[in-house]
Amino acid sequence: MLKNEYDIVVVGAGPAGSMAARYASEQGVSVLILEKDRDVGYPVRCGEAISKEGVEEFIEPNNKFIASTIDKFSMISPDGTEVIIPLEQVGYVLERRIFDYELAKTAANAGAEILTRAYVNGLLMEGNKVTGVKYEYQGEQKEVKAKVVIGADGVESRVGRWAGIKTYIDFRDMECCVQITAGNIPVDQNTCYFYFGEDYAPQGYFWIFPKGNSAANIGLGVSGMIGRKRSAQSFLNNFMAKNYPNASLLTQIAGGVPSAVTLSQISAPGILLAGDAARQVNPLSGGGIASGMIGGKIAGKIAGEAVLTNNPSHLLTYDKIWRDRLGKRHETFDRIKEGIYNFSDNKFNSIAHSFFKIPFENRSLGNLFKTALFHNPSLLIDVAKVFVVR
Numbered sequence: 001m002l003k004n005e006y007d008i009v010v011v012g013a014g015p016a017g018s019m020a021a022r023y024a025s026e027q028g029v030s031v032l033i034l035e036k037d038r039d040v041g042y043p044v045r046c047g048e049a050i051s052k053e054g055v056e057e058f059i060e061p062n063n064k065f066i067a068s069t070i071d072k073f074s075m076i077s078p079d080g081t082e083v084i085i086p087l088e089q090v091g092y093v094l095e096r097r098i099f100d101y102e103l104a105k106t107a108a109n110a111g112a113e114i115l116t117r118a119y120v121n122g123l124l125m126e127g128n129k130v131t132g133v134k135y136e137y138q139g140e141q142k143e144v145k146a147k148v149v150i151g152a153d154g155v156e157s158r159v160g161r162w163a164g165i166k167t168y169i170d171f172r173d174m175e176c177c178v179q180i181t182a183g184n185i186p187v188d189q190n191t192c193y194f195y196f197g198e199d200y201a202p203q204g205y206f207w208i209f210p211k212g213n214s215a216a217n218i219g220l221g222v223s224g225m226i227g228r229k230r231s232a233q234s235f236l237n238n239f240m241a242k243n244y245p246n247a248s249l250l251t252q253i254a255g256g257v258p259s260a261v262t263l264s265q266i267s268a269p270g271i272l273l274a275g276d277a278a279r280q281v282n283p284l285s286g287g288g289i290a291s292g293m294i295g296g297k298i299a300g301k302i303a304g305e306a307v308l309t310n311n312p313s314h315l316l317t318y319d320k321i322w323r324d325r326l327g328k329r330h331e332t333f334d335r336i337k338e339g340i341y342n343f344s345d346n347k348f349n350s351i352a353h354s355f356f357k358i359p360f361e362n363r364s365l366g367n368l369f370k371t372a373l374f375h376n377p378s379l380l381i382d383v384a385k386v387f388v389v390r
């Protein structure tokens, strides 16, 4: 039976929201998650790739939500040079519709209540302090009070804006993504493929992430500037027509990835933001599952502590704790992304040619990056520039 008041209300049952709810609930405070969709974890708008480390911090890896285990990356340059790099630590391509569901169950097991088909459409405020949310459920408009609201409502988040937090993101930093999940794709099932260059995904990258049984997520992201001029979909259509004309399309999705630094403010009186809503995505890779879970975990812990110690101003420590854990690193990745955005096809080709000379057994992401710098003095200058300028 739902109550009219909880210690903490979380908006959104994605990875960030579920982890926020779990780590708050584990402290014994009352938590409600409101999720607008019918099912937790569905629809999926994600390439579903994640590091093993990213999963293990939160849940034991389990084959029921792992579609494939990745031990190699393949980088393909514009002229078709392919460099295969063994990974020091494996990664996964998930079944997010199961993974997100399992994460939500960990929150429920910790004591959180979850309500799906509950669409949050406003905040309750007392002055500038957030004191709860308004939501629609089964055709009725409702309200629930909370000492803390955690906005984990994803890339299209409105919760932060309602609370007066500046959530603006430069159009250029919003990657426009499209993806299909296709059957009959004969790629190595333990390799993630990345394509670079003007024909594949200018100011972004094109990916094939295997999902087992010859299925794969195939998609790309281009910067908002590119997406304005040419749709991401047209790049995908060209690639499929050229490479996999007989593929069966099992799902088709489109969505934005906020490839930018974290918002300058992610806490305010009575409210914290986590995950895509806080722009906690790794701006270089566009990966936001693991970082969203980390943001959610920190937000949930801090919210629970603020309630238990009856110290609302404790919420405002969130920004610094996040920045120390990942935010600063994302600032560096953002600068590197800026440098890579400006690479020409020739530059990608020359990097690939340098990588290619390294024997397979000596390859790693780290030493290949260093060798690329060594073999491409101009790349070194570019990378140096992005660290100095800004």
Ligand SMILES: Cc1cc2nc3c(=O)[nH]c(=O)nc-3n(C[C@H](O)[C@H](O)[C@H](O)COP(=O)(O)OP(=O)(O)OC[C@H]3O[C@@H](n4cnc5c(N)ncnc54)[C@H](O)[C@@H]3O)c2cc1C
Pocket (backbone or CB within 6 Å): 011, 012, 013, 014, 015, 016, 017, 034, 035, 036, 037, 041, 045, 046, 047, 048, 049, 050, 118, 119, 120, 121, 152, 153, 154, 155, 157, 177, 178, 179, 219, 253, 254, 255, 256, 257, 274, 275, 276, 277, 281, 286, 287, 288, 289, 290, 292
């Ligand atoms: C095409 C594409 C490919 C991607 N590939 C990868 C990848 O391979 N690896 C990776 O790590 N990341 C990837 N990402 C990014 C990743 O999907 C997100 O960063 C991640 O899902 C963020 O988690 P979250 O919990 O913040 O938000 P979400 O997972 O978006 O969850 C937000 C939840 O809030 C709910 N919600 C929203 N508004 C309301 C409301 N008003 N009321 C109630 N509920 C609401 C939504 O229904 C949703 O369930 C990709 C993104 C895209 C678009």
